[in-house]
Amino acid sequence: TLLRDTTRGAEARAAEQQIRLVQAQQQLGAGYIGYTLSETLAKCLADGNYSRAGKLRGEFGVPERRFAWLRLRALVGRRDWAELARMAAARKSPIGFRPFVDECIAALQYQEAAKYIARCDPRDHAPLFLRIGFYREAADAAAKAKDVDTLRQVHSAARDLSLQHHVAQLIEQLVRT
Numbered sequence: 001t002l003l004r005d006t007t008r009g010a011e012a013r014a015a016e017q018q019i020r021l022v023q024a025q026q027q028l029g030a031g032y033i034g035y036t037l038s039e040t041l042a043k044c045l046a047d048g049n050y051s052r053a054g055k056l057r058g059e060f061g062v063p064e065r066r067f068a069w070l071r072l073r074a075l076v077g078r079r080d081w082a083e084l085a086r087m088a089a090a091r092k093s094p095i096g097f098r099p100f101v102d103e104c105i106a107a108l109q110y111q112e113a114a115k116y117i118a119r120c121d122p123r124d125h126a127p128l129f130l131r132i133g134f135y136r137e138a139a140d141a142a143a144k145a146k147d148v149d150t151l152r153q154v155h156s157a158a159r160d161l162s163l164q165h166h167v168a169q170l171i172e173q174l175v176r177t
Contacts, residue, residue, distance in 0.1 A: 045074030064094045076103045126150040143170045
C-alpha cells in the first residue's frame with residue numbers, strides 16, 4: 001500500500017503540473033497549447049519572449065543546463081547575436097562554450113562562432129578555427145600549442161601564399177626544436 005500511495009502522490013503532482021502548464025500555455029496564446037514544457041519554452045524563446053520563458057523555467061524548476069541548451073538553440077535560430085552575447089557574458093555557461101561554437105557553425109555563422117572559440121578549451125582553438133576557415137587564427141593557435149599536425153592541415157588548406165610560407169616556417173621551427 002505504501003508503494004501505491006507513493007505512486008498516487010507522484011501521479012497527482014504530475015497532473016497538477018500539467019494543469020499549470022496548460023494554464024500557462026493559455027495565457028501565452030492558442031499557438032502554445034498542446035506542447036510539452038520543453039517545447040513551450042523553446043517556442044517562447046524562438047518568439048523572443050525571453051522574460052516569460054525565464055519565468056516558466058523558474059515556475060517549473062527546469063534545470064539550468066536544459067534551459068541553457070534551449071536558449072542557445074533559440075537565439076541562434078533567431079539570429080539574435082546580441083542576446084547570445086549577453087547570455088555568454090552573464091556568467092559561466094552551464095553547458096560550456098563549445099556548444100556556442102558548434103551551433104553557430106551549424107547555422108553557417110562563422111564570425112559569430114569565432115567570438116566564442118577563445119572561451120573554449122585552448123586545445124580546441126586551432127581545430128575550431130581551421131573548421132571555420134580562419135586559417136591565420138588556426139595557425140597562431142596551433143603554433144602556440146606546438147601542434148605540428150594542425151599546422152600542416154592549415155598549410156594545405158590555406159590559399160594565401162604568404163600565409164602558407166608563414167605556416168611552413170612555423171612547422172620548420174617546431175620540428176627543429
